[in-house]
Amino acid sequence: MAEPNQPSNRKQRRAAARNDAKNNGSKFNSTTKLDQEGVEYLLAHPDRSGPKGKTLFQLAEERQAELNKGKAAKWTVGDSTPEGEVPFDDDPIGPFGNAILYSVSLSMLHFTLDVIVYSQYREEIVWSEILKRTGTALPIFLFVVYMLHTKTATRFPVLRNTFFFVASVTAGCYMVYSGNIHGYFFVMKTAPPIGTLWVWSVVEMQLPYALVSVLAVVGYLWWNGFEAF
Template identity: 70%
Template sequence: MAGSNRKERRAAAKKDAKSSAKSSGTEFQPSTEIDEAGVDFLLKHPDRSGPKGKTLFELAEERQRELNKGNPAKANLDEDNTPPGERPFNDEDPIGPFGNAILYSVSLATLHLTLDVVVYSQYREDVIWSEILQRAGKVLPIFFVVVYLLRVEISMRFPTIRNLFFLVVSIAAGCYMIYSGNVNGYFYIMKTAPPIGALWVWSVVEMNLYYALVSVVAVVGYLWWNKFEAF
């Protein structure tokens, strides 16, 4: 009995709420129509005139300057403290020509060793590691000197001449590799292919992209013109 009375009271309360909402005109009425003000709001262009006041970056910069006034030691961190004549630690080439010479010479000597093993395997010869390591050790200081001389500051000042030099070297090395592989005997190829191949790869890596593409096109054209076979 009490439960039914409670349900009746809830139903009556809902009816009273609906009737009061209708009488006051506050009941939400969904509609698909839009008035002229709404159309103007939707078609209004955003304001592209920029910020009217200070931006957050400017406010942060002002705040940082205020903090730096009370702490001069921290303010000096933003200044360039690199001594004259020395390279900054975050420069594009932090290791310098000497470091580049070590890095490139070791990489080229490793490439020379790899090509030596590949040539031996191609002609089904037994790999004599002592001779291969000895030859790689001999070319290591040569690569170091050449890379160092072409990485010093005076060489880097003339990028066009440097690119042209590597372009000539890469074309000559690539064409000679193709010629030697198609004309000379296997013993001669085993001796000359590793150093020339390493020189060819290095010269292509050192060039800018457009010069490298010209080098590749020239070598491929030489291969096609003479009807040689790639090996």
């Protein structure tokens, strides 16, 4: 049974609660009017002065710097590498790895030029002799390429480019001269190694040196009236 003086349904209970709130002096009064403080708040300009504390990027950089403190001593940092970062290694396989890649490629080039020279003079290709010469050239290429890819050799880029420039021009001009003056048997023996040296020297040089060397050989060909073969 409902107690005396208590509302008997939901509507009456809600009305009684509102009356109690009014009688008890509730602080919340719903209204559609704005006071002066509310107007000033709405018209106030946003704060564009920037963050008052550290940003997430700054916190991340500080954390990364802490993590790199123990690694920075193990890395050789160049002039262009920020402190604490891993320097870029443009030669990840080292001089011996380069020597293997270059020597195999140069041996294949030597083999190809040997076959082309035989075909040019319409001689029967003696595969055993070609393979023997290719096998003999492989360890020579391996040793020479290794020596010219060590840190000592690459420390002097101008001297290194000059060396390959002289080798390229000499090999290219001699190959043009030999093909126009000497007999086919001499050309068959000398063209593959000289041609391989010429191509390798051009590949090793920086672009300006390589272009000048090729122009020098073309100029030698034109000046002497030789024919390309």
